Amino acid sequence: MLDARYVRENVETVRNALQKRGYEFPLAEFLAIDGKRISLLKETEELRNRRNTVSEEIGKLKRQHADASSQLAEMKEVSDRLKELDEKLRDLEAETKTFLLTIPNIPHESVPVGRDEQENKEIRRWGTPRQFDFEPLNHWDIAEPLDIVDFDRAAKIAGARFALMKGMGARLERALMNFMLDTHVTKGYREIFPPIMVNRDSMIGTGQLPKFEMELFRIADPEFYLIPTAEVPVTNIFRDEILREEDLPIYYTAYTPCFRREAGSYGKDTRGLIRQHQFNKVELVKFVSPEDSYEELEKLISDAEEILRRLDLPYRVITLCTGDMGFSSAKTYDIEVWLPGQNRYREISSCSNFEDFQSRRAGIRFKREGKKGTEFVHTLNGSGLAIGRTLVAILENYQQKDGSVVIPEVLRPYAGTDRIK
RNA sequence: GGAGAGGUGGCCGAGUGGUCGAAGGCAGCCGCCUGCUAAGCGGUUGUGGGGGUAAUACCCCACCCAGGGUUCGAAUCCCUGCCUCUCCGCCA
Structure with missing residues (x-):
């Protein structure tokens, strides 16, 4: 606001x-x-x-x-x-x-001006896409023969845009979640496991409501909303509170399931794990002093990139242009991971500085030592990372000619094996 | 799900419808005093909005869980909602 x-x-x-x-x-x-x-x-x-x-x-x-x-x-x-x-x-x-x-945030001056994703600016690349001596498959063509993802039965149980993870698929989901959380905790983020249903005020606090009701799942009787991202419950931890200057910065990381209606994306990514109504994600959230927030954004994106670097997955970072940014954001970087099966980069993380847009809505303030009055903190968050899409990237980048998939080195202690076959 | 209790300032806690932004205590801050980070004494310490100022000062309005209502006047009375706690039942 x-x-x-x-x-x-x-x-x-x-x-x-x-x-x-x-x-x-x-x-x-x-x-x-x-x-x-x-x-x-x-x-x-x-x-x-x-x-x-x-x-x-x-x-x-x-x-x-x-x-x-x-x-x-x-x-x-x-x-x-x-x-x-x-x-x-x-x-x-x-x-x-x-x-x-209902008024969106004002873009930061460093954000490129543009109409849509065509005008986003790539700022760096990391890693080299692997050369295959065979035609790389889509992740669903890798996963289904291995019997680690079952879309048909997920559709029977729930419906379209749901996945049933089995065996090493389920294990890998869990391995990624633990690997990501452990990595972030080492970097000073405090681990949080929040409610995944929230009230209306929380949704207003972070900017999902009142404008984007259509994108959320709502529970009717006692009114609750399923969170579309851990950003919502975690940012709202300090709603209507006054922090002390020395409390800042606060770094949190949280694993949660996320729920999205995906209204308006009919026909997009209808196959596979890329776009689901329910998916897992590890999120990073920061509460910082206003003067530090852009420096903190750079550190945030770098902490998210770290996961991909350690998994040895090629990616690029782009700055979203003014026309492609989310409602609440003042500046957003996206990380896109290389997917050989699609022969292109796909979004796997989005890191934003909201400045005081969310904190004003949510009433998250802080008091400076010896100064009168209060100020709004700056809030930031970023995926670190979307787990389903990371799994997709691993399947596609680490696939072998014989249909098996090699497990990235750092994940082996978590996965309990070095290969899915 | 049934029965009951309660939500007051950073914390604890009092408050007969008018003099209550709110006693008292603790914690914090500033002084004084005491030769040593103890005790004592005095003062001070919320948030938002509007006005005002070069900036302070200062003035006004609101806030005692939230939203309505009664009244000339509500922290205090009434209604609704939310939350917390206790007991019983049920349950991962």
Whole structure:
């Protein structure tokens, strides 16, 4: 969420910045609502002031058993008027809030301007795609003969876009999760295992709601949402709290299942493990001082890359352009892993700096030693990594001519074997 | 699922509808004092919004789980929701 006052005082800057991401900011509408709200606020505050003063007088008079009927009459009127204004004010405040909640974040100045993924900028590559002396297969053509993934039965049990992992498939899923968590913990991230169903406020806090209801699974009766990423519960750990300066930075890592509706992606990645309604992911989340957040973003992406480097999987890093960034992000790097079966790089991690966009929504503040007032922390997060897609990358990059798959060196202690056959 | 108790400032905890942003204690900070990181004394210590200032100061409004309501006036009364705890039942 953007700061209402900042928007009010920097209308043009805000509008130009949002235009870069293809978002037309309804400027006049906002200023109208906001202006009305402010003037109404002043009016009600004056009335309340009057009410407080006179009520106090009435109290005094009553204690002296004096007559207060004229004051009482006036107050009756003031009170009625206040009730009216309060109602209007409440509506306007709700309207302003909703308005602000649906405005995306302002891109950082270092973000390339562009319309869509065509204009993302590659910034580095790591590793060399392996030369195959045979035609490399898609991961599902590797997995199904090995009987480690069963899509047909998953469809019977649940439906399309679900997978049933079996034997070494299941084991590899677990091995990756442990390997990733262990690696991050060594680097100073604290391990978290959060709730994977959350309330509405949490979803608003990180920016999934109110705008993207369509992308979430919701449980109806007691109302809960299934998390689309651990970012949601982990970032909301400090919702409505004030941290101390010395608490920062805070690094968390969490493994969770993630659930996404994938509405609007019909026809995309219909086969295989790439796009599922349920998938596993290890996430990295940071709470940092504003002045450090861009440096922290570089460290974050590097910690995510570390997983791929240790698995010896070739990848590249790209900066998302203004038109391709997520709603809440000020700057996002994607890591794309090389998939020989598709002969292209595919997203496996997304690392973003949200600056104070999420912390303002969620009320995550901190207090500087010796300074008055509070500031919003900056929040960041990134996948470290998407487990299903990492498994895909391993199958495709480590496949052998005989249909077996070699297990990457670092994973062998976790997997209990050096080869799936 | 059934029965009951409760949600107050960083923590503990009091609060008769008006003088309560809220007693008291602890912790913290600043002084004083005491020759040694103990005790004592005095002061001070929340958040958000609006106004004001060069910046402080200062003024106003709101906040005692949340949202409604009653009242001239609500931390205090009423309703709803959320959360916590205890007992019984059930259960991984």
